[in-house]
Amino acid sequence: MNTAARTHDAPQEPELETLVGEWEFFPDLAEKWDIPVTRVHNMVGEGRLLAAKVGDRQARAVPALFLTEVGPLESLKGTLSVLHDAGFTDEQAIRWLYTEDDTLPGRPVDALREGRKTEIRRRAQALAW
Template sequence: MSSIPAAADVLDPDVPVLPLPDVADRLAQPITRVHQALRDHHLLAVRRKGVLVVPAEFLTDAGEVVKGLPGTITVLNDSGFSPDEVMRWLFTADDTLPGRPIDALRGDRGREVKRRAQALAF
């Protein structure tokens, strides 16, 4: 079994995070599915104080992964971004969006976020 990938904790300490068992509960999935989503790069985790955690903003209030997040992560990975760089990009403000890419994804502006991610490959 492969290990679960994790980015360095490049997030602001104020970004709310959830330990993996809580992510599984919110998604109403077994924790093994969360592990597989991390291995498949559909979600990203960071290690905070020795514990794997996922930013709470990656999940909706309805208990789903934010629409467009897995595709955006894939585009950035395919462009050569490391997990640390993907995490940093998602949580760094972009005046042209405006706001952070994760906020735009949560606000149903996923196409624009994905376009910007694709443009980074060139």
């Protein structure tokens, strides 16, 4: 079987933008949290948030479920650290957090929002093995 046929037969992952669905752009977050937009950039650089380029203009945005009314989801930073230690890129980490897991059940991001960070971090650590 040639490579093209194998690629065609493989199930396609949804686009990251579609998988996440709701995004918040940096300027909107800055306004919402009443902080300079550079602080949002710093939060991404510090590993407190993840961002991806989305939309027609390919502007940087953060998945909405990573956010609260006052700042980043508290349990996110440690979880992102574990995922990065496991070798995940930012896009892979977002995809993992937003992908349904029947054994949870649900998505890891939902479990984080429900306060189940220990379980999610344990699962993320296991990915490194």
